[in-house]
Amino acid sequence: MALANNYQQADTGTKMLHIGKNTRSTIISKGISSGYGRNTYRGRVQIHKGATNARNYSQCDSLLIGSTCAAFTFPDIQVQEPTAQMEHEASTSKIGEDQLFYCQTRGITPEDATNMIVNGFCKQVFLKLPMEFAVEAQKLISVSLNLEGTVG
Amino acid sequence: MLEIKNLQVKVAGKEILKGIDLSIGPGEVHAVMGPNGSGKTTLAQVLAGRLTYEVTGGSARFQGKDLLAMKPEDRAREGVFMAFQYPVEIPGVSNAYFLKAALNAIRKYRGLEEIDAMDFMGLVQDKAKLLGLDETFMKRGLNEGFSGGEKKKNEVFQMAVLEPKFCILDETDSGLDIDALRLVANGVNTMRGPNRSMLVVTHYQRLLDYVIPDFVHVLVDGRIVKSGDADLARNLEKHGYGWIVEEAPKPQPARA
Numbered sequence: 050m051a052l053a054n055n056y057q058q059a060d061t062g063t064k065m066l067h068i069g070k071n072t073r074s075t076i077i078s079k080g081i082s083s084g085y086g087r088n089t090y091r092g093r094v095q096i097h098k099g100a101t102n103a104r105n106y107s108q109c110d111s112l113l114i115g116s117t118c119a120a121f122t123f124p125d126i127q128v129q130e131p132t133a134q135m136e137h138e139a140s141t142s143k144i145g146e147d148q149l150f151y152c153q154t155r156g157i158t159p160e161d162a163t164n165m166i167v168n169g170f171c172k173q174v175f176l177k178l179p180m181e182f183a184v185e186a187q188k189l190i191s192v193s194l195n196l197e198g199t200v201g
Numbered sequence: 202m203l204e205i206k207n208l209q210v211k212v213a214g215k216e217i218l219k220g221i222d223l224s225i226g227p228g229e230v231h232a233v234m235g236p237n238g239s240g241k242t243t244l245a246q247v248l249a250g251r252l253t254y255e256v257t258g259g260s261a262r263f264q265g266k267d268l269l270a271m272k273p274e275d276r277a278r279e280g281v282f283m284a285f286q287y288p289v290e291i292p293g294v295s296n297a298y299f300l301k302a303a304l305n306a307i308r309k310y311r312g313l314e315e316i317d318a319m320d321f322m323g324l325v326q327d328k329a330k331l332l333g334l335d336e337t338f339m340k341r342g343l344n345e346g347f348s349g350g351e352k353k354k355n356e357v358f359q360m361a362v363l364e365p366k367f368c369i370l371d372e373t374d375s376g377l378d379i380d381a382l383r384l385v386a387n388g389v390n391t392m393r394g395p396n397r398s399m400l401v402v403t404h405y406q407r408l409l410d411y412v413i414p415d416f417v418h419v420l421v422d423g424r425i426v427k428s429g430d431a432d433l434a435r436n437l438e439k440h441g442y443g444w445i446v447e448e449a450p451k452p453q454p455a456r457a
Contacts, residue, residue: 142292145289146252146253147289148289148291150249150250150251150252150273151285151288151289151291152274152291152299152303153250153272153273153274153277154249154250154273154274154276154277154281154282154283154285155277155282155299155303155306155359155363156274156277156278156303156306156307156310156363157274157302157303157306158274158306159274161302161306165291165294165298165299165302166291166294168293168294169291169292169293169294169342169343170292170293171293172293172294173293
């Protein structure tokens with residue numbers, strides 16, 4: 050998970066090397082950009098020779114808050130074994146005015162709504178974390194976003 | 202309950218509502234009908250507080266308070282609810298979580314304590330039955346991957362849980378099959394009461410066969426050109442909007 054707020058530029062990534070036979074891996078990356086933040090994700094997946102029947106699934110989701118931020122994704126997949134199965138999915142979504150307005154008409158402030166949407170976005174990752182860690186991560190994101198003034 | 206006076210609204214510089222007068226008393230159900238582009242949805246959205254609509258004149262008072270000066274979330278907390286024509290999706294946020302957040306935000310505003318988790322589940326199950334929704338429904342992401350019918354049901358379901366004083370239904374009947382329409386109408390009807398008013402925006406008579414309105418208003422080109430009772434809606438269904446446009450070309454004030 051990566052977050053870029055204000056004028057921050059986050060350039061993060063993962064490397065996954067498959068060396069042994071029948072190995073499997075899953076990568077889930079969630080990037081959040083807000084303010085003038087730029088989030089870059091580089092994901093290298095290598096399937097070495099001899100790593101037969103290796104499988105990798107990569108998912109890279111980006112969430113944009115406001116219209117002045119950006120997100121970039123650079124997948125880099127190197128396969129030297131024909132039996133490998135590779136999957137890569139990427140998505141980019143934006144917290145839209147429609148979503149915020151919808152929440153507002155239900156009595157939820159835009160700040161709370163943004164928080165809620167961000168948490169929903171990260172939920173897939175939070176669920177994998179130990180409980181205490183997930184709670185901390187959730188708070189950290191909420192504080193880091195410092196939502197005042199970033200919405201609207 | 203709601204007093205709209207000479208409401209004028211512009212969208213992107215274009216005048217959409219050209220002076221709406223409408224008075225809705227407690228317990229009344231008003232239907233607003235009209236051809237495409239007459240300003241029905243604009244009226245609904247302005248009352249709910251959409252910012253893209255610019256109010257250029259007139260007023261709207263809800264229970265004596267200036268509705269147009271309030272933020273959308275405060276309108277909701279005061280008891281205004283809008284069922285969307287196109288509800289949005291929020292992936293990863295469950296229906297139950299969203300609804301609880303909404304309910305608690307409203308309760309807090311009214312000086313009530315947050316609802317107990319058990320009470321909340323009970324409340325939700327009661328209301329879900331009303332619309333024929335099963336339990337897995339609550340765990341799914343908010344409108345995430347819902348069919349058109351499910352989204353509309355969810356709107357009425359939220360309305361049933363939040364128990365607003367004034368409900369705006371923006372073309373809630375569009376995209377529903379007959380069975381779903383009946384369930385939705387049934388949900389709406391059980392919510393009718395002496396202290397709850399509704400504004401039903403629709404193209405068709407269909408919904409109004411089930412939810413029988415006390416008043417029907419016809420909106421043409423940003424003005425209410427004719428008002429009447431439920432019979433007016435039936436006439437419209439038979440004869441279309443053409444005759445009204447011809448009969449009343451001049452702006453006419455609605456029921457005072």
